[in-house]
Amino acid sequence: DQQVKQNSPSLSVQEGRISILNCDYTNSMFDYFLWYKKYPAEGPTFLISISSIKDKNEDGRFTVFLNKSAKHLSLHIVPSQPGDSAVYFCAASASGANSKLTFGKGITLSVRP
Amino acid sequence: DTEVTQTPKHLVMGMTNKKSLKCEQHMGHRAMYWYKQKAKKPPELMFVYSYEKLSINESVPSRFSPECPNSSLLNLHLHALQPEDSALYLCASSQVFGSYEQYFGPGTRLTVT
Numbered sequence: 126d127q128q129v130k131q132n133s134p135s136l137s138v139q140e141g142r143i144s145i146l147n148c149d150y151t152n153s154m155f156d157y158f159l160w161y162k163k164y165p166a167e168g169p170t171f172l173i174s175i176s177s178i179k180d181k182n183e184d185g186r187f188t189v190f191l192n193k194s195a196k197h198l199s200l201h202i203v204p205s206q207p208g209d210s211a212v213y214f215c216a217a218s219a220s221g222a223n224s225k226l227t228f229g230k231g232i233t234l235s236v237r238p
Numbered sequence: 239d240t241e242v243t244q245t246p247k248h249l250v251m252g253m254t255n256k257k258s259l260k261c262e263q264h265m266g267h268r269a270m271y272w273y274k275q276k277a278k279k280p281p282e283l284m285f286v287y288s289y290e291k292l293s294i295n296e297s298v299p300s301r302f303s304p305e306c307p308n309s310s311l312l313n314l315h316l317h318a319l320q321p322e323d324s325a326l327y328l329c330a331s332s333q334v335f336g337s338y339e340q341y342f343g344p345g346t347r348l349t350v351t
Contacts (some may be wrong), residue, residue: 129280134277157338159338159339161342166344167344167345168242168328168329168330168342168344168345169281169328169342170342171339171340171341174338174339186298205349213325214280214281216340225283226281226283226338226340227287228280228281229280230278230279230280231280
């Protein structure tokens with residue numbers, strides 16, 4: 126029973142264009158969401174997060190949007206760069222869950238030069 | 239220094255062997271975590287230590303034995319593992335137990351033969 130779903134296993138985007146990575150969740154208790162980026166042979170790196178009291182959080186080229194009613198969040202990367210090519214994990218946590226993160230399966234982003 | 243280090247990078251062990259995985263962080267974080275990640279799957283939480291005390295054990299078999307000798311070090315002792323235990327073992331840390339942003343190490347790729 127997957128509580129965090131990243132239904133598209135991969136995405137390919139041209140350099141300079143926007144990358145949109147989607148994530149859906151089923152547990153209505155989740156109130157904090159994070160995106161991690163993972164290069165091969167490295168551990169996941171924290172990228173950006175959003176609390177359920179917000180619907181948008183922006184950090185440079187990265188913006189995360191949260192639609193609580195749809196239980197959906199998305200990560201926008203603009204403009205996309207070849208160095209953004211990696212696996213992106215969506216993760217969620219619930220207050221009182223002692224910071225336990227539930228991860229999605231990840232999506233592989235390829236940015237073509 | 240935002241680095242979590244793990245040794246060894248790769249480990250091959252037989253089912254009767256005893257080995258240990260090591261993790262170290264010098265960010266002053268007081269929560270440390272062990273995750274297991276199988277191919278094409280999200281990381282799965284195994285253990286959480288808070289202030290050097292075991293706070294969460296996600297029903298992990300006793301052939302995995304965690305240890306937190308001090309606030310900077312986390313070990314995972316392995317004994318009588320099964321081939322299905324082959325996976326990437328990730329260590330992570332966060333400021334305190336309850337902080338959502340976790341910093342991951344590169345992982346140890348474990349193969350049980």
